[in-house]
Amino acid sequence: MALNLLSRYIVEDLPPKSNNMICVKSTDTVPFVFKLLANSNILAAPVLNEDNRPIGLIDFVDIVCCVVQIINHTGLMGNDYHSFIEREDLLEHTYASHITDLSQRNPFIPVVQGASLLEAITVMAKNQLHRVPIVSNDMESGLGPKIINLVTQSAIVQFLAKHMDDLGIWSNRTLKDLGFVQKPVISINFHKRALEAFQLMAEKRVNGIAVVDDRNQLLANISARDLRELLNENRLFDDLYKSVGEFVTKVRQQDYRGVHPSICCSQEDTMRKLIMSMAAAKVHRVYMVDSDRRPTGVISLHDILLSLLDHVNSGTGCN
Structure with missing residues (x-):
């Protein structure tokens, strides 16, 4: 299929x-x-x-x-x-x-x-x-x-969300069954400066990292595209010297501590649920968390497309 x-x-x-x-x-x-x-x-x-x-x-x-x-x-x-x-x-x-x-x-x-x-x-x-x-x-x-x-990648995932019933058994399998395992997550403490977060992105060549509190609980996500929120500032890079928490609050226009953090998932969630959630929220990554909301892994749009391609090439993509 x-x-x-x-x-x-x-x-x-x-x-x-x-x-x-x-x-x-x-x-x-x-x-x-x-x-x-x-x-x-x-x-x-x-x-x-x-x-x-x-x-x-x-x-x-x-x-x-x-x-x-x-x-x-x-x-x-x-x-x-x-x-x-x-x-x-x-x-x-x-x-x-x-x-x-x-x-x-x-x-x-x-x-x-x-x-x-x-x-x-x-x-x-x-x-x-x-x-x-x-x-x-x-x-x-x-x-x-x-x-x-x-x-x-975003356009393709939006397309997949609209054609979920045509994706066969792959969409109904759990993330664990599909091989998505726990792995180290690149993160930064919310007290650190936003500039340090972007430095970490540049060093790791990634476009987003997790924001965590002092107990390593997931609070939010900060990404390279958040830079565009600085466009209308009088001093373009002023906000880079704020804490990550303050920066994310300003970008999201709400207190990061007062809302549910970045979309999370567990290994028991299905690929269908993951894709529908990411498409609805228009996000590029979802963090796996444990029972204490500590990040234990991250799934990106690239990971989803790679899994889909494996499914198609395995010969089961016709089912």
């Missing part, structure tokens, strides 16, 4: 569907790219050279890595934000071409227009990609490949 579903639909069937693909020029500055991504409510965009040919992708994690590199290189960590704010001009001389795939998470591996969802998922899973460009090769004009859209 899953094999038939993923082979029947093509990449153009997924949203967003737009005639105006948002792209970044290689000569655009980092502040411009930051504002473009934030104002467009997107996490990544293709980067084009002077001939309008794609040279790669850029996302918020690349920007995080850039900011962290500048801070570490210039010794501007400091005990408050003033030393860094006074040097925001450093970012004005850093261009998109300098930080394209700086995080080493966005290699440019496209699929051709008309490719099946199965092909896109295979490319994502095998290369650990968060998104795959869709290109059309305009042979007549000699312009080479043109990017017409991006297929993202």
Whole structure:
């Protein structure tokens, strides 16, 4: 069933569907790219050279890595934000071409227009990609490949949630049965500065980490895309010097201690429940927790797609 579903639909069937693909020029500055991504409510965009040919992708994690590199290189960590704010001009001389795939998470591996969802998922899973460009090769004009859209993990999981009954036995198996085991979770104490959280993301090349209290209980999740909440601040990086708890509270616009933390799961939950929860909340990761709400593992969208691909390739995907 899953094999038939993923082979029947093509990449153009997924949203967003737009005639105006948002792209970044290689000569655009980092502040411009930051504002473009934030104002467009997107996490990544293709980067084009002077001939309008794609040279790669850029996302918020690349920007995080850039900011962290500048801070570490210039010794501007400091005990408050003033030393860094006074040097925001450093970012004005850093261009998109300098930080394209700086995080080493966005290699440019496209699929051709008309490719099946199965092909896109295979490319994502095998290369650990968060998104795959869709290109059309305009042979007549000699312009080479043109990017017409991006297929993202999130869009595929949203698609799976709408076609859950077509995924066969895989969707009704428990996470434990599917091989999702407990493993170390990258986390940060809520008293630490938000800047340290983003430094940890850059170091580990991940786009999100768990926020825990002094008892190691899960409180929230902080991710690279939370940076876009700083867009309208007078001093762009002021909030990076707040505690993680204060930063998350401001981003979520509510006290992280007064609401249920990031969506959690247990090994006994089914894949159906996990996908439906992630699709409804539009989150990119879910933490496994024990009875004391301590994180014991994390499941990302990539993990889900890899499991689905294993299911299809095992020969049971037709059931």
